[in-house]
Amino acid sequence: MATEPKDAPIQDAVDFIHHHREEILEGYFKLLSFPSISADPAYAGDVKKCAEWIVGELKRIGFENAKVIETEGHPVVYADWLHAGDDKPTVLVYDHYDVQPVDPLHLWKSEPFEAEIRDGKLYARGASDNKAGVWGNLKVLESMLSADGKLPLNVKIMFEGEEESGSPSMEPFVAANKELLQADIMLNCDGGFDMHNPQLAYAGRGIISAEVTVKGPRADLHSGGFGGVVRNPLHVAAEIIASLHDEDGRVTLPGYYDRVREIDETERARITAGWEAETEKNKKTAGVDFTWGRSIAPDAERATVLPTLDVNGMWGGYQGPGSKTIIPAEASFKVTMRLVPDQQPPEIAQIFKEYVEGFATDTITIDVLVRQEGWPFLLETDGDYLAAVQAATEATIGKPAQLVRTGGSIPILGMFNRLMDMPITGFGYGDGENIHSPNEYIDVEHFFLALQAGLRMYHNLGAVEK
Structure with missing residues (x-):
């Protein structure tokens, strides 16, 4: 169960979210209605329309310099709010608004781009991966600005439109915009929020x-x-x-x-613990056991470090x-x-x-x-910014996020590792199943709980000394 926040600014923002629950869901339905499939050129216009709509929302909640920036491929959404003061950290918030194709369509129980709530779960393409992070961040930031008139730190937003097709335009974009994107910390929000087994990826393939x-x-x-x-x-x-x-x-x-790269025993124990915590869930998703390849290495290592x-x-x-x-x-x-x-x-x-x-x-x-x-990425496993995220998760659901390696890929993180001199940590809002598959969904109550954790996370990051 979530613990109630004690700080007045956080409580006021939580109240804002409670009072605007229906509007938050309505806006999310709208965001999910855009078929922003980056891999298929036929949807290029829809990808751009989605970006333009997000820019409009950023302007509405009080962000400045909100704009669609064209790239060689799909556009980037950028905006900032830089009024917390020079003594406060600046965070670059990364996420993506594009989604996977919907095939095979006949396996969907509802239209992929007409969001529908069934049994407490919101079904739509992108509901979990990863418009949850886009919308979650916007609603957390809006709640803080509405409740307190300010943010606890300086914030830059960068949402890309081609993560699901490999981010081919992002390296030249970042290389050409290093000053615009420079910050004290990059916050990767392309991930999930699991109230039962919270995890934070420090490495990916x-x-x-x-x-x-x-x-x-x-x-x-x-x-x-x-x-x-x-x-x-x-x-x-x-x-x-x-x-x-x-x-x-x-x-x-x-x-x-x-x-x-070889791993040491400390990391081997860490990834084994993370894998074992998810084993039954993963087996249920796959419908089969993971016996193939066991002569090479244990399951956890084959799924993450090989x-x-x-x-x-x-x-x-x-x-x-x-x-x-x-x-x-x-x-x-x-x-x-x-x-x-x-x-x-x-x-x-x-x-x-x-x-x-x-x-x-x-x-x-x-x-x-x-x-x-x-490129693969490998982030720090300690530090004040990571501790700030961990504390937010623990304060919300009673336990810190477990550090894990993910077998998936977030191309921009590996590229940021090479091009930008800033630490990177992560925080996710989605907690669903069937990502990249028919009937993708997010648990509605988990999403609203993630918003509470997000509020604490931003306040904790703002308290880190530069």
């Missing part, structure tokens, strides 16, 4: 996404006339895919593990009803690689490209398109 196209004959051929004499591109694609792992699940690319390579989709040839006796002209597949410190995305991408292209012959050509490169 990098990512490479690539698409491979295998081409053979100039057109689809009759399998009766050409079977046995013309090599089938689907067979070659399957051969490549089958060769990417050995029978134990280890990635077979030469040099793939060469730069993987790199992976997964085939995400494969297609080619005839896929309609009945049969069509052809040798297809081409076949394709998509992969993602999750990288860990100290692997370097450009190097691993080249290793993958050279390996796959090695399957080409005089009758088979292979094209490898690398679509995304994101």
Whole structure:
């Protein structure tokens, strides 16, 4: 159960949230109605409309310099409130307003962009990942400004619109706007808030996404006339895919593990505890046990501190009803690689490209398109700013967030590690299931509890001495 805040400014802000509960939900429904799917160019206009709407909300609650900043891809939302004084810290709040595609649509029990509450859960694409963080921050900041007329620290907002497609435009954007984005601390809000098992990610994997196209004959051929004499591109694609792992699940690319950083026993104990706390939940989500690969390393390490390579989709040839006796002209597949410190995305991408292209012959050509490169990140596991976030969680639900490594990727954090000289910590608002899947949801009461923790978190950060 949440403990009631004792500080008057926090209590006044909590009261504001209680009194405006319905308006908060109505606004959230509106934010969730934008199909801001960054991976599909067909939704580029919707991504921008979502950004423009968020800018309008930031202006409405009292932020200044609120604007949509164009990039080579989808736009960035920026705004600031810098009136707390030079003696107060400045926090750069990061999140993303773009979402994953909704496929397969037929598995949704309600429309993905028409939010619906069922049994205390709010269902919509982006409800948890990660418009919860965008809306949660806006409502926390609005409640403090409305209740107290000011914020306890200086705040800069940066919401990106292409995290779910690998943040391809963010590195040039950050490199060109270092002064604009400079702060004492970066607050990553692309995460969750679990009142039962609160966690705070201090490390995450990098990512490479690539698409491979295998081409053979100039057109689809009759399998009766050409079977046995013309090599089938689907067979070659399957051969490549089958060769990417050995029978134990280890990635077979030469040099793939060469730069993987070893962990010490302290960190091994930390990640094991974090994994064990989530094991039953993860098994329920997966519907299967995690036996594959156990000869390589324990579950916790395979899921967080070792790199992976997964085939995400494969297609080619005839896929309609009945049969069509052809040798297809081409076949394709998509992969993602999750990288860990100290692997370097450009190097691993080249290793993958050279390996796959090695399957080409005089009758088979292979094209490898690398679509995304994101660096792994490794943050501090102590310090005043981290302690401020931990204290906020503990004051709200009675226990501090457990430090964990995540197997997922937040590309901008690895990039910020390299480009910006500032510490990074995290705080999340979402607590749901089915992220990246049909029927994504967030628990409504958990969300409002996260708003209370967010209020304390901002006040705690404001009390840190620069």
